[in-house]
Amino acid sequence: MAFEGPVQDLIEEFGRLPGIGPKSAQRLAFHMLTIDTEDARRLANAIVQVKERVRFCVRCFNVAEQQECRICRDPRRDPTVLCVVEEPRDVMAIEKTAEFRGRYHVLGGAISPIDGVGPDQLRIKELVARVGAEDVAELVLATNPNIEGEATASYLARLLKSMGLRVSRIASGLPVGGDLEYADEVTLGRAFAGRRDL
Protein backbone atom coordinates (compact mmCIF):
# COMPACT_ATOMS: atom_id res chain seq x y z
CA MET A 1 0.00 0.00 0.00
CA ALA A 2 1.27 3.44 -0.90
CA PHE A 3 0.63 6.57 1.15
CA GLU A 4 -2.56 8.56 0.74
CA GLY A 5 -2.55 10.22 -2.70
CA PRO A 6 -1.25 13.74 -2.00
CA VAL A 7 1.39 12.51 0.45
CA GLN A 8 2.66 9.97 -2.09
CA ASP A 9 2.70 12.65 -4.80
CA LEU A 10 4.75 14.95 -2.62
CA ILE A 11 7.20 12.17 -1.70
CA GLU A 12 7.70 11.48 -5.41
CA GLU A 13 8.22 15.16 -6.22
CA PHE A 14 10.76 15.60 -3.43
CA GLY A 15 12.43 12.36 -4.52
CA ARG A 16 13.11 13.86 -7.96
CA LEU A 17 15.36 16.53 -6.46
CA PRO A 18 19.12 15.95 -6.62
CA GLY A 19 20.59 14.39 -3.50
CA ILE A 20 17.19 13.56 -1.99
CA GLY A 21 16.76 9.79 -1.61
CA PRO A 22 13.47 7.98 -0.90
CA LYS A 23 13.88 8.21 2.89
CA SER A 24 14.69 11.92 2.82
CA ALA A 25 11.77 12.56 0.46
CA GLN A 26 9.46 10.80 2.91
CA ARG A 27 10.86 12.75 5.84
CA LEU A 28 10.43 16.05 4.00
CA ALA A 29 6.87 15.20 2.97
CA PHE A 30 5.88 14.36 6.55
CA HIS A 31 7.62 17.51 7.71
CA MET A 32 5.35 19.51 5.38
CA LEU A 33 2.34 17.90 7.07
CA THR A 34 3.43 19.13 10.48
CA ILE A 35 4.35 22.75 9.64
CA ASP A 36 1.97 25.70 9.32
CA THR A 37 0.09 26.00 6.05
CA GLU A 38 1.54 29.51 5.83
CA ASP A 39 5.12 28.19 5.86
CA ALA A 40 4.34 25.49 3.30
CA ARG A 41 2.78 28.06 0.98
CA ARG A 42 5.83 30.27 1.32
CA LEU A 43 8.04 27.44 0.06
CA ALA A 44 5.63 26.61 -2.79
CA ASN A 45 5.49 30.28 -3.72
CA ALA A 46 9.28 30.69 -3.65
CA ILE A 47 9.54 27.83 -6.15
CA VAL A 48 7.00 29.42 -8.47
CA GLN A 49 8.58 32.87 -8.11
CA VAL A 50 12.04 31.66 -8.96
CA LYS A 51 10.71 30.22 -12.22
CA GLU A 52 8.68 33.30 -13.04
CA ARG A 53 11.11 36.04 -12.15
CA VAL A 54 14.58 34.62 -12.64
CA ARG A 55 16.11 34.36 -16.08
CA PHE A 56 19.65 34.34 -17.35
CA CYS A 57 21.67 37.48 -18.05
CA VAL A 58 21.83 38.06 -21.82
CA ARG A 59 25.47 39.09 -21.49
CA CYS A 60 27.11 36.69 -19.04
CA PHE A 61 24.41 34.01 -18.41
CA ASN A 62 24.48 34.50 -14.67
CA VAL A 63 21.05 34.46 -12.97
CA ALA A 64 19.27 37.79 -13.39
CA GLU A 65 15.95 39.42 -12.64
CA GLN A 66 16.29 41.86 -15.54
CA GLN A 67 17.83 41.57 -19.02
CA GLU A 68 21.27 41.84 -17.47
CA CYS A 69 22.40 40.64 -14.06
CA ARG A 70 23.37 42.93 -11.20
CA ILE A 71 27.07 42.53 -11.90
CA CYS A 72 26.86 43.38 -15.61
CA ARG A 73 24.72 46.42 -14.77
CA ASP A 74 27.16 47.66 -12.11
CA PRO A 75 29.26 50.50 -13.64
CA ARG A 76 31.93 50.06 -10.96
CA ARG A 77 32.88 46.62 -12.29
CA ASP A 78 35.90 46.46 -14.60
CA PRO A 79 34.67 45.36 -18.05
CA THR A 80 38.18 44.55 -19.28
CA VAL A 81 38.57 41.45 -17.07
CA LEU A 82 36.27 38.45 -17.45
CA CYS A 83 36.15 35.52 -15.05
CA VAL A 84 34.93 32.33 -16.75
CA VAL A 85 33.00 29.92 -14.52
CA GLU A 86 30.87 26.82 -15.01
CA GLU A 87 27.69 27.74 -13.14
CA PRO A 88 25.93 30.75 -11.58
CA ARG A 89 26.64 29.37 -8.11
CA ASP A 90 30.36 29.71 -8.88
CA VAL A 91 29.80 33.43 -9.52
CA MET A 92 28.34 33.75 -6.05
CA ALA A 93 31.19 31.80 -4.47
CA ILE A 94 33.74 34.14 -6.07
CA GLU A 95 31.71 37.24 -5.19
CA LYS A 96 31.89 36.25 -1.54
CA THR A 97 35.68 36.46 -1.64
CA ALA A 98 35.53 40.13 -2.76
CA GLU A 99 38.79 39.45 -4.65
CA PHE A 100 37.48 40.01 -8.15
CA ARG A 101 36.13 43.30 -9.53
CA GLY A 102 35.65 42.37 -13.19
CA ARG A 103 32.70 40.71 -14.88
CA TYR A 104 31.82 37.06 -15.40
CA HIS A 105 30.98 34.63 -18.14
CA VAL A 106 28.98 31.54 -17.16
CA LEU A 107 29.59 28.56 -19.46
CA GLY A 108 26.68 26.46 -18.23
CA GLY A 109 28.87 23.44 -17.47
CA ALA A 110 32.21 21.93 -18.44
CA ILE A 111 33.46 19.83 -21.33
CA SER A 112 32.64 16.21 -20.53
CA PRO A 113 32.59 13.79 -23.49
CA ILE A 114 31.22 11.03 -21.24
CA ASP A 115 28.10 13.14 -20.59
CA GLY A 116 27.89 14.25 -24.22
CA VAL A 117 28.94 17.81 -23.37
CA GLY A 118 31.33 19.27 -25.94
CA PRO A 119 32.34 22.90 -26.55
CA ASP A 120 29.18 23.44 -28.63
CA GLN A 121 26.94 22.66 -25.66
CA LEU A 122 28.60 25.40 -23.60
CA ARG A 123 28.42 29.17 -24.05
CA ILE A 124 31.86 29.29 -25.62
CA LYS A 125 30.93 30.93 -28.91
CA GLU A 126 29.13 33.60 -26.85
CA LEU A 127 32.37 34.07 -24.90
CA VAL A 128 34.38 34.42 -28.12
CA ALA A 129 31.81 36.92 -29.41
CA ARG A 130 32.08 38.95 -26.18
CA VAL A 131 35.87 39.00 -26.34
CA GLY A 132 35.53 40.33 -29.89
CA ALA A 133 32.81 42.89 -29.17
CA GLU A 134 33.71 44.08 -25.67
CA ASP A 135 36.95 45.67 -24.58
CA VAL A 136 38.29 42.54 -22.85
CA ALA A 137 42.01 42.39 -22.03
CA GLU A 138 42.20 39.55 -19.54
CA LEU A 139 40.44 36.26 -18.88
CA VAL A 140 40.59 34.37 -15.58
CA LEU A 141 39.60 30.74 -16.04
CA ALA A 142 37.83 29.66 -12.86
CA THR A 143 36.32 26.33 -13.91
CA ASN A 144 36.43 23.61 -11.26
CA PRO A 145 39.81 21.97 -10.54
CA ASN A 146 38.57 18.53 -11.64
CA ILE A 147 39.03 16.60 -14.91
CA GLU A 148 36.17 18.31 -16.76
CA GLY A 149 37.00 21.77 -15.48
CA GLU A 150 40.69 21.39 -16.34
CA ALA A 151 39.85 20.12 -19.84
CA THR A 152 37.56 23.12 -20.34
CA ALA A 153 40.22 25.53 -19.09
CA SER A 154 42.86 24.02 -21.45
CA TYR A 155 40.46 24.21 -24.37
CA LEU A 156 39.61 27.85 -23.64
CA ALA A 157 43.25 28.81 -23.06
CA ARG A 158 44.25 27.44 -26.47
CA LEU A 159 41.28 29.08 -28.17
CA LEU A 160 41.56 32.51 -26.56
CA LYS A 161 45.29 33.08 -26.21
CA SER A 162 45.42 33.26 -29.99
CA MET A 163 43.14 36.30 -29.75
CA GLY A 164 45.90 38.22 -27.97
CA LEU A 165 44.43 38.12 -24.48
CA ARG A 166 46.11 37.57 -21.16
CA VAL A 167 44.63 34.24 -20.00
CA SER A 168 45.17 32.95 -16.45
CA ARG A 169 43.98 30.00 -14.39
CA ILE A 170 43.04 30.20 -10.69
CA ALA A 171 45.60 28.50 -8.44
CA SER A 172 45.35 24.93 -7.23
CA GLY A 173 47.01 24.03 -3.95
CA LEU A 174 46.35 23.31 -0.32
CA PRO A 175 43.14 24.76 1.10
CA VAL A 176 43.75 27.40 3.77
CA GLY A 177 43.50 25.83 7.21
CA GLY A 178 44.19 22.41 5.69
CA ASP A 179 46.75 19.91 6.87
CA LEU A 180 49.70 18.99 4.67
CA GLU A 181 49.59 15.48 6.06
CA TYR A 182 46.03 14.89 4.89
CA ALA A 183 46.31 16.50 1.44
CA ASP A 184 45.98 14.12 -1.50
CA GLU A 185 49.11 13.72 -3.63
CA VAL A 186 47.72 15.50 -6.69
CA THR A 187 46.81 18.60 -4.68
CA LEU A 188 50.15 18.58 -2.88
CA GLY A 189 51.90 18.15 -6.24
CA ARG A 190 50.03 21.18 -7.55
CA ALA A 191 50.92 23.17 -4.45
CA PHE A 192 54.62 22.48 -5.19
CA ALA A 193 54.36 23.18 -8.89
CA GLY A 194 52.57 26.46 -8.17
CA ARG A 195 54.95 27.66 -5.41
CA ARG A 196 55.63 31.38 -5.28
CA ASP A 197 58.78 33.28 -4.28
CA LEU A 198 58.55 35.20 -1.05
Next chain:
Amino acid sequence: MAFEGPVQDLIEEFGRLPGIGPKSAQRLAFHMLTIDTEDARRLANAIVQVKERVRFCVRCFNVAEQQECRICRDPRRDPTVLCVVEEPRDVMAIEKTAEFRGRYHVLGGAISPIDGVGPDQLRIKELVARVGAEDVAELVLATNPNIEGEATASYLARLLKSMGLRVSRIASGLPVGGDLEYADEVTLGRAFAGRRDL
Protein backbone atom coordinates in the same frame (compact mmCIF):
# COMPACT_ATOMS: atom_id res chain seq x y z
CA MET B 1 26.45 40.19 -2.06
CA ALA B 2 23.49 37.86 -1.78
CA PHE B 3 21.86 36.09 -4.72
CA GLU B 4 19.20 37.82 -6.80
CA GLY B 5 16.04 38.21 -4.68
CA PRO B 6 13.92 35.21 -5.67
CA VAL B 7 16.90 32.84 -5.71
CA GLN B 8 17.91 33.95 -2.23
CA ASP B 9 14.32 33.54 -1.01
CA LEU B 10 14.17 30.00 -2.34
CA ILE B 11 17.53 29.10 -0.79
CA GLU B 12 16.23 30.32 2.57
CA GLU B 13 12.99 28.37 2.23
CA PHE B 14 14.79 25.15 1.30
CA GLY B 15 17.24 25.78 4.15
CA ARG B 16 14.37 25.69 6.65
CA LEU B 17 13.62 22.05 5.80
CA PRO B 18 15.00 19.38 8.15
CA GLY B 19 18.31 17.88 7.07
CA ILE B 20 18.89 20.51 4.36
CA GLY B 21 22.00 22.58 5.11
CA PRO B 22 22.97 25.87 3.41
CA LYS B 23 24.94 24.13 0.62
CA SER B 24 22.12 21.68 -0.14
CA ALA B 25 19.59 24.51 -0.12
CA GLN B 26 21.71 26.37 -2.66
CA ARG B 27 22.09 23.28 -4.84
CA LEU B 28 18.33 22.65 -4.75
CA ALA B 29 17.52 26.28 -5.60
CA PHE B 30 19.86 26.25 -8.60
CA HIS B 31 18.41 22.91 -9.62
CA MET B 32 14.97 24.53 -9.73
CA LEU B 33 16.37 27.14 -12.11
CA THR B 34 17.49 24.49 -14.57
CA ILE B 35 14.38 22.28 -14.66
CA ASP B 36 11.22 22.86 -16.70
CA THR B 37 8.73 25.33 -15.28
CA GLU B 38 6.18 22.53 -15.53
CA ASP B 39 8.21 20.29 -13.18
CA ALA B 40 8.80 23.12 -10.71
CA ARG B 41 5.10 23.91 -10.64
CA ARG B 42 4.30 20.25 -10.00
CA LEU B 43 6.47 20.32 -6.88
CA ALA B 44 4.98 23.62 -5.70
CA ASN B 45 1.51 22.26 -6.30
CA ALA B 46 2.23 18.99 -4.48
CA ILE B 47 3.23 21.02 -1.42
CA VAL B 48 0.03 23.08 -1.54
CA GLN B 49 -2.11 19.99 -2.16
CA VAL B 50 -0.69 18.10 0.76
CA LYS B 51 -1.64 20.96 3.06
CA GLU B 52 -5.09 21.37 1.53
CA ARG B 53 -6.14 17.76 1.19
CA VAL B 54 -4.36 15.82 3.91
CA ARG B 55 -5.62 15.83 7.44
CA PHE B 56 -5.37 13.37 10.31
CA CYS B 57 -7.73 10.43 10.75
CA VAL B 58 -10.21 11.25 13.53
CA ARG B 59 -9.95 7.69 14.81
CA CYS B 60 -6.27 6.72 14.64
CA PHE B 61 -4.46 10.01 13.73
CA ASN B 62 -2.79 8.49 10.70
CA VAL B 63 -2.73 10.76 7.61
CA ALA B 64 -6.07 10.72 5.81
CA GLU B 65 -7.82 12.37 2.89
CA GLN B 66 -11.24 11.83 4.43
CA GLN B 67 -12.52 11.87 8.01
CA GLU B 68 -10.99 8.45 8.54
CA CYS B 69 -7.86 7.01 6.92
CA ARG B 70 -7.90 4.16 4.41
CA ILE B 71 -7.00 1.60 7.03
CA CYS B 72 -9.75 2.57 9.48
CA ARG B 73 -12.27 2.55 6.59
CA ASP B 74 -11.17 -0.88 5.38
CA PRO B 75 -13.73 -3.48 6.63
CA ARG B 76 -11.22 -6.31 6.14
CA ARG B 77 -8.97 -4.98 8.90
CA ASP B 78 -9.34 -6.60 12.31
CA PRO B 79 -10.68 -3.93 14.71
CA THR B 80 -9.82 -5.99 17.79
CA VAL B 81 -6.05 -5.52 17.42
CA LEU B 82 -4.44 -2.07 17.62
CA CYS B 83 -0.84 -1.35 16.78
CA VAL B 84 0.46 1.75 18.59
CA VAL B 85 3.11 3.77 16.72
CA GLU B 86 4.77 7.15 17.12
CA GLU B 87 4.26 8.66 13.66
CA PRO B 88 2.26 8.12 10.44
CA ARG B 89 5.45 7.07 8.66
CA ASP B 90 5.70 4.15 11.08
CA VAL B 91 2.26 3.02 9.93
CA MET B 92 3.53 2.91 6.37
CA ALA B 93 6.69 1.01 7.35
CA ILE B 94 4.59 -1.65 9.09
CA GLU B 95 2.09 -1.80 6.22
CA LYS B 96 4.93 -2.67 3.85
CA THR B 97 5.68 -5.81 5.87
CA ALA B 98 2.12 -7.09 5.32
CA GLU B 99 2.43 -8.79 8.74
CA PHE B 100 -0.26 -6.86 10.52
CA ARG B 101 -3.97 -6.90 9.68
CA GLY B 102 -5.36 -4.88 12.57
CA ARG B 103 -5.74 -1.14 12.93
CA TYR B 104 -3.35 1.53 14.22
CA HIS B 105 -3.13 4.29 16.75
CA VAL B 106 -0.64 7.10 16.07
CA LEU B 107 0.62 8.79 19.23
CA GLY B 108 2.23 11.77 17.50
CA GLY B 109 5.61 11.23 19.18
CA ALA B 110 7.11 9.56 22.22
CA ILE B 111 7.51 10.51 25.87
CA SER B 112 10.63 12.66 26.14
CA PRO B 113 10.91 14.85 29.24
CA ILE B 114 14.00 16.56 27.80
CA ASP B 115 11.90 17.85 24.87
CA GLY B 116 8.97 18.67 27.13
CA VAL B 117 6.86 15.82 25.77
CA GLY B 118 4.90 14.02 28.47
CA PRO B 119 1.92 11.64 28.18
CA ASP B 120 -0.45 14.61 27.90
CA GLN B 121 1.23 15.84 24.71
CA LEU B 122 0.61 12.48 23.03
CA ARG B 123 -2.69 10.95 21.91
CA ILE B 124 -2.77 8.62 24.88
CA LYS B 125 -6.11 9.66 26.33
CA GLU B 126 -7.56 9.14 22.83
CA LEU B 127 -6.06 5.64 22.88
CA VAL B 128 -7.58 4.90 26.27
CA ALA B 129 -10.95 6.19 24.99
CA ARG B 130 -10.70 3.93 21.92
CA VAL B 131 -9.88 0.90 24.02
CA GLY B 132 -12.97 1.68 26.10
CA ALA B 133 -15.30 2.39 23.17
CA GLU B 134 -14.10 -0.07 20.53
CA ASP B 135 -13.94 -3.81 20.82
CA VAL B 136 -10.16 -3.94 21.33
CA ALA B 137 -8.65 -7.16 22.69
CA GLU B 138 -4.96 -6.75 21.93
CA LEU B 139 -2.43 -3.93 21.71
CA VAL B 140 0.92 -4.21 19.94
CA LEU B 141 3.31 -1.49 21.08
CA ALA B 142 5.47 -0.57 18.09
CA THR B 143 7.13 2.62 19.32
CA ASN B 144 10.80 2.97 18.33
CA PRO B 145 13.35 0.78 20.16
CA ASN B 146 15.17 3.81 21.61
CA ILE B 147 15.01 5.43 25.04
CA GLU B 148 11.91 7.55 24.32
CA GLY B 149 10.08 4.76 22.53
CA GLU B 150 10.84 2.25 25.29
CA ALA B 151 9.71 4.69 27.96
CA THR B 152 6.48 5.26 26.07
CA ALA B 153 5.92 1.52 25.65
CA SER B 154 6.50 0.89 29.38
CA TYR B 155 4.12 3.70 30.30
CA LEU B 156 1.41 2.39 27.97
CA ALA B 157 1.89 -1.21 29.10
CA ARG B 158 1.37 -0.25 32.73
CA LEU B 159 -1.63 1.92 31.87
CA LEU B 160 -3.41 -0.50 29.55
CA LYS B 161 -2.71 -3.90 31.03
CA SER B 162 -4.92 -2.88 33.94
CA MET B 163 -7.79 -2.59 31.44
CA GLY B 164 -7.64 -6.34 30.82
CA LEU B 165 -6.00 -6.23 27.41
CA ARG B 166 -3.29 -8.40 25.96
CA VAL B 167 -0.39 -5.97 25.50
CA SER B 168 2.72 -6.96 23.53
CA ARG B 169 5.89 -5.23 22.39
CA ILE B 170 7.55 -5.78 18.99
CA ALA B 171 10.78 -7.79 19.22
CA SER B 172 14.23 -6.22 19.49
CA GLY B 173 17.16 -8.24 18.18
CA LEU B 174 19.58 -8.59 15.33
CA PRO B 175 18.42 -7.16 12.00
CA VAL B 176 17.93 -9.78 9.31
CA GLY B 177 21.04 -10.00 7.14
CA GLY B 178 23.07 -8.41 9.95
CA ASP B 179 26.35 -9.66 11.32
CA LEU B 180 26.58 -10.87 14.92
CA GLU B 181 30.12 -9.56 15.10
CA TYR B 182 29.06 -5.99 14.31
CA ALA B 183 25.94 -5.87 16.48
CA ASP B 184 26.10 -3.47 19.41
CA GLU B 185 26.02 -5.09 22.84
CA VAL B 186 22.57 -3.81 23.79
CA THR B 187 21.00 -5.22 20.63
CA LEU B 188 22.83 -8.53 21.04
CA GLY B 189 21.75 -8.64 24.70
CA ARG B 190 18.14 -8.13 23.60
CA ALA B 191 18.50 -10.84 20.98
CA PHE B 192 19.55 -13.26 23.75
CA ALA B 193 16.89 -12.17 26.18
CA GLY B 194 14.24 -12.56 23.48
CA ARG B 195 15.41 -15.97 22.21
CA ARG B 196 12.68 -18.34 21.11
CA ASP B 197 12.48 -22.13 21.34
CA LEU B 198 12.69 -23.97 18.02
